[in-house]
Amino acid sequence: MAFTSVWLREPRKPGGPGRSREEIVAAAVELLDEEGLDGLSMRKLGARLSAGATSLYWYVATKDELLELAYDQVWGEMTVADPDKVGWRDAVSVLAHSMRQVMLRHPWLADLLGRLPALGPNALHVADRMRRMFKVAGFRGSDVDFAGATLTAYVFGMTTPEIAWNSAMGETGDDTEEMRATVRRAVAEFPEMIEGVDMNARADPRAMRELSFDFGLVSVLDGLERRLTT
């Protein structure tokens, strides 16, 4: 059996006197936020809960299961609007921005996206609502899924490099003049690139990324809308 997931098997009975799965997952998310995916180890997590490392294995079968739980936990932070009230374009747009914000808040999410199936209740809830949005928009049949896949692909694909950039820059936030110089040297032989690097040097990176995200989002929404009228 190649395919397993926490969500496809019965959990242990809750309500016992010991620790709970919830607080373990909450602590895991905390630790992940503070130290990143590599910073989460069973021993460290155990220490944070004043427990032995192997105690956690009573509540969770493997570390991967724990990651699945933490993963779904943050899916719960996405805000989904009702397309019947605000219109499908606004609803989708709000969801897209919300996804981006959640990813920026939990940078380790990007690492998990490509590795875990999104079968948790929170992830399914978001997917369910998104399907509704695109049905309200007028999509039918497989196109509903296609449109949803396109939207999430864009958001994840756009935000993932943004996160990589943030963490590469470390805590300083902005890129230093020195490092911009070395990058310029690296792209020296690519004429088109030099232009781009020089342009970006004069701009506020954070605002630039916001602009870039909105530009692409509007494009994607326009492109999807066009599928409806033909």
Place this chain on the structure above:
Amino acid sequence: MAFTSVWLREPRKPGGPGRSREEIVAAAVELLDEEGLDGLSMRKLGARLSAGATSLYWYVATKDELLELAYDQVWGEMTVADPDKVGWRDAVSVLAHSMRQVMLRHPWLADLLGRLPALGPNALHVADRMRRMFKVAGFRGSDVDFAGATLTAYVFGMTTPEIAWNSAMGETGDDTEEMRATVRRAVAEFPEMIEGVDMNARADPRAMRELSFDFGLVSVLDGLERRLTT
């Protein structure tokens, strides 16, 4: 100093009598293709080259550097067309499909995308050519970068879950009836989702993903094109 990269420092002089960086990187790519990102360890890679694990550290400062090199290596597999000959839409479309194919061929790529800066020569070459494509299309200023970011975001965001799905399904390729049943149980309480799952059950997954990719790609290209006319 938070930011480092192989590409921003001088490499060791090549041409010595010993092993070369090239064959190490080539072996690393082989091993990655066969066993995935977790399957690559310095000891295993050393064994494959009939060398001690720590010998490799003469050519490469850390394992992360090696990954950066392997990463850029496969960027070299992308095929870039000349937009002056085939038109920008075709050129971009060919590149997008090529990116997807390369990712499917080297599934570990998806894991690295969010973690490494793409500063290698091959990655820069692709970025350079893509800039050209969008300039030929008519984009100016920052919009050139925005359009490029949108396109790559879509391709990576679409292909990454596809890879995750493939590897979750393991070698069987297709999803079994049994597992489709368990998934159906997981989504039982989300009305919109059930419909989607049932629909997909009757379709060939591989063809479906191809369709989905093309649907989104056309949408993105249409959306970008619309930015030009306003």
Place this chain on the structure above:
DNA sequence: ACGATCCTCGTACAGTGTGCGAGTGCATTT
């Protein structure tokens, strides 16, 4: 023959996930 330089690798250390089995405390049954 003698360095110097390039290159290899054994050993060691701190860290990882987790299987196993012994131990603790509480609840229920006898």
Place this chain on the structure above:
DNA sequence: AAATGCACTCGCACACTGTACGAGGATCGT
């Protein structure tokens, strides 16, 4: 009250990881 059983904790051990260090070998210019 005693005994049984269950829920839970955790120390130890194993196989594995990346890589710092330093001792050795090989090849070359002189």
